[in-house]
Amino acid sequence: MAETMAATNTNGWMVCRYGRIIAEEYPGGMDPNTRHLLMSVSKSLVGVVAGALVAGGALDPLRPLNSYVPELASSGYSGAVVRHLLDMRSGIHFSEDYLDPQAEVRVLEQAIGWAPRQHPLVPHTMYDFLLTLQQKAPHGGPFEYRSCETDVLGWICEVASGLRMPELMSQLLWSRLGAENDATIAVDSAGSGMYDGGICASLRDLARFGSMLAQGGASLSGNQILPPSWIEETFRGEPDSRAAFATSPTQTLMPGGMYRNQFWLPYADRDVLLCLGIHGQMIYVNPTTGVVAAKLSSWAEPQHAWKLFATLRAFDEISRHLV
Known part of the structure; x- marks a missing residue:
């Protein structure tokens, strides 16, 4: 473990x-x-908020997005439903190429104010940017990893609940998790959260979050944050979830895996759930062995397959050792 952690900028x-x-x-x-920046581990936290809203009846996974946000009817998200966002299976055109300064993921950062504006036509808020996205394929097709899916999901959650995300996440998740420290979320000039990667939290609180997932949605402090059925169907997926993952244009390097409810399920033969963020952020959840692990890093590069899978193998080995 010492060698793995030392080699992965922990x-x-x-x-x-x-x-x-x-x-x-x-x-x-x-x-x-x-508190450490979580990058896309933030997506999994937003996914849990969405799951809690579904459980409470405020959010319907099969309801069209424009029924919550009418402005989306004139965007590429017209015809998409909430489930398409949860599993990143819309047909929207959005490049997640972090090394391309012109990719939509980098333009989104400019709209939020996360990065300097490079062009005067870049929208000034996250929601204005999301309305410019266009459809390239039918909704409900293959999985494709796109940060914009979580940003639209966060917008839908705010409208469905009538609360902005900091208050919503505090009420449904953080205050019920038994957290030691406050979390923070970056917001744009209009106060909209950077749902796809802007949350900061402490390591122990990430372990608490993972433990909640391992315990069927119940926190260590005894609060039922998610119903066990939501956790169960996250691990189970839809009948076509693994096929949608296998045919993905995204290079996942997880044969037999799937993506469900804003979580990665890397294996076909055992229940392991991951929350992943670029530059080396991870929560590892193995409900079979009860092992939960968390890692916060500062990789120089956004993605590094060896560092990611070396960490995953290390946590898998701990799980096997403790059985």
């Missing part, structure tokens, strides 16, 4: 089992109260 990592901490180290300048 700021902090920990492993727990059934809520008991087994290992916790901060080799990169953090301490237990340091």
